Amino acid sequence: MSDQLYNNEIAFELGSKDIDESKQGNALTLERPSNVAPNGKKFYIESYGCAMNFSDSEVVASILANSGFDSTDNHLDADLILINTCAIRDNAEQRVRMRLQNLGAVKKKKKGALIGVLGCMAERLKDQFLEQEKLVDIVVGPDAYRSLPELVFEAENNNKAVNVLLSREETYAEISPIRLNSNGISAFISIMRGCDNICSFCVVPFTRGRERSRDWRSIVQEAKDLFDRGYKEVTLLGQNVDSYRFSDDPKLVGKKLLEAKYEDHVVNFAELLEKVASISPLLRIRFSTSHPKDMTDDVLEVMAKYPNVCKHIHLPVQSGNDRILGLMDRSYTKAWYLDRIAAIHRIVPDADISTDIITGFCSETEEEHQETMELMSTVRFDLAYMYYYSERPGTPAAKRLKDDVPEDIKKRRLTEIVALFRQISLERNQENVGQVYEVLLEGISSKSDKHFFGRNSQNKGVIVPALEGMKPGDYVNVRIASCTSGTLIAEHI
Ligand code: SAH
Ligand code: SF4
Ligand code: F3S
Numbered sequence: 199m200s201d202q203l204y205n206n207e208i209a210f211e212l213g214s215k216d217i218d219e220s221k222q223g224n225a226l227t228l229e230r231p232s233n234v235a236p237n238g239k240k241f242y243i244e245s246y247g248c249a250m251n252f253s254d255s256e257v258v259a260s261i262l263a264n265s266g267f268d269s270t271d272n273h274l275d276a277d278l279i280l281i282n283t284c285a286i287r288d289n290a291e292q293r294v295r296m297r298l299q300n301l302g303a304v305k306k307k308k309k310g311a312l313i314g315v316l317g318c319m320a321e322r323l324k325d326q327f328l329e330q331e332k333l334v335d336i337v338v339g340p341d342a343y344r345s346l347p348e349l350v351f352e353a354e355n356n357n358k359a360v361n362v363l364l365s366r367e368e369t370y371a372e373i374s375p376i377r378l379n380s381n382g383i384s385a386f387i388s389i390m391r392g393c394d395n396i397c398s399f400c401v402v403p404f405t406r407g408r409e410r411s412r413d414w415r416s417i418v419q420e421a422k423d424l425f426d427r428g429y430k431e432v433t434l435l436g437q438n439v440d441s442y443r444f445s446d447d448p449k450l451v452g453k454k455l456l457e458a459k460y461e462d463h464v465v466n467f468a469e470l471l472e473k474v475a476s477i478s479p480l481l482r483i484r485f486s487t488s489h490p491k492d493m494t495d496d497v498l499e500v501m502a503k504y505p506n507v508c509k510h511i512h513l514p515v516q517s518g519n520d521r522i523l524g525l526m527d528r529s530y531t532k533a534w535y536l537d538r539i540a541a542i543h544r545i546v547p548d549a550d551i552s553t554d555i556i557t558g559f560c561s562e563t564e565e566e567h568q569e570t571m572e573l574m575s576t577v578r579f580d581l582a583y584m585y586y587y588s589e590r591p592g593t594p595a596a597k598r599l600k601d602d603v604p605e606d607i608k609k610r611r612l613t614e615i616v617a618l619f620r621q622i623s624l625e626r627n628q629e630n631v632g633q634v635y636e637v638l639l640e641g642i643s644s645k646s647d648k649h650f651f652g653r654n655s656q657n658k659g660v661i662v663p664a665l666e667g668m669k670p671g672d673y674v675n676v677r678i679a680s681c682t683s684g685t686l687i688a689e690h691i
Contacts, residue, residue, distance in 0.1 A: 237266030242276035247284025256375030283319035287588035318405035364407030440492035514554035518573030550656035552581035558608025627681035
């Protein structure tokens with residue numbers, strides 16, 4: 199992916215793997231277990247939203263394969279059409295509704311085909327979905343995917359098929375995901391679910407429930423299996439990876455778990471990262487998302503110690519003003535955030551830093567917006583995801599604060615942030631010209647078959663001239679010869 203302006207708001211993306219608000223169909227060869235009899239039905243799945251949703255779709259594919267379904271990458275062919283939805287901003291939901299209208303037309307043509315809505319929007323709207331969107335047959339929340347085969351059965355028998363129960367335990371730990379749309383090189387691994395932070399603007403704690411960490415052994419095993427199958431890069435996923443904590447002791451919950459030590463058989467994120475990094479120096483490890491209030495130096499030290507832990511941190515700041523950060527309930531100040539940035543520069547000096555920003559949050563003044571601009575100029579982010587504030591029903595901000603910045607001002611501030619970011623990212627890329635990087639090749643470049651596309655450890659997209667014998671999955675050392683604001687262009691040394 200290179201420079202790409204997408205969606206109605208000006209969200210801006212540069213050479214990143216974040217797939218916020220994009221979609222994918224399931225171009226996969228289904229690995230239905232040989233001991234499972236086919237049930238003669240095919241499913242099609244399309245995902246929207248963050249990496250967590252894409253990762254969940256792979257769990258869903260596995261659950262369906264284990265109950266006899268085959269898959270198709272053509273929705274016209276499917277008996278079961280699933281869309282895994284996002285509720286993070288209003289326009290994410292609008293996009294899903296539009297897609298449902300299109301899919302509805304398919305359903306009218308193909309008698310008996312069922313439409314299922316999964317994910318965060320399903321969780322937010324629950325039964326209302328069936329009333330609002332008459333063509334929807336099944337509604338399943340993120341913690342209820344194991345019940346999907348039963349829900350299909352119910353829907354086939356014209357019964358109401360809704361399961362939006364959230365769980366305090368479900369991590370799908372032992373389910374081996376079926377990789378969808380995979381390049382065979384990079385894969386996501388969910389290490390935890392839910393979020394306990396309750397940032398005032400955010401719907402995620404309501405759609406994904408309480409935070410819980412997955413058994414570290416199943417995470418390490420999944421990474422090992424991927425490496426054995428030829429994968430070269432895994433991304434450990436959680437809404438706040440720094441608060442990963444797993445204990446074998448069922449009595450260690452809540453505050454006790456937070457206070458427990460490794461000797462109490464508690465594994466924290468730094469320890470998990472080290473365990474995954476130790477699998478092989480040829481397996482790259484990435485992780486997302488880090489939270490400024492929780493990101494500790496010990497995680498940075500593991501990054502510095504292991505060359506295969508990629509030198510990139512995604513550290514969303516949201517705003518550069520303390521009053522707004524307070525209203526957002528982010529639990530840190532600008533000074534704290536800058537201290538964390540200083541820690542990254544000190545411990546992992548070659549790390550790239552990316553962020554998320556929201557413009558026009560409730561009561562944000564022009565001066566407060568300028569402070570966010572100043573923070574961007576100070577930190578000089580390599581990558582940023584920028585949004586204007588979209589009020590989400592039921593969130594603390596919706597209940598407590600007035601969404602009083604007019605839309606044209608929110609958008610104007612966003613445009614200013616995006617323009618500043620483009621300028622900074624071009625300068626940052628220009629600083630990379632002349633440097634030598636190890637690049638993991640992911641595939642042929644979409645623009646030229648004489649070039650490969652890959653990434654350096656810092657997560658920047660690099661275009662590499664093809665040489666005889668080069669193939670996806672290879673590591674190559676190259677020098678950066680030139681750049682755009684979104685991509686580095688390399689030459690062989
Ligand atoms: N867990 C991550 C973020 C998950 S949501 C974290 O804590 O940073 C991804 C991004 O969407 C957020 O960082 C935020 O910038 C943006 N976002 C979330 N809710 C939003 C809203 N209501 N309006 C606009 N942007 C929002
Ligand atoms: Fe949302 Fe905050 Fe949790 Fe991130 S940390 S998912 S922004 S509540
Ligand atoms: Fe969207 Fe849910 Fe992810 S709301 S951003 S799909 S956690």
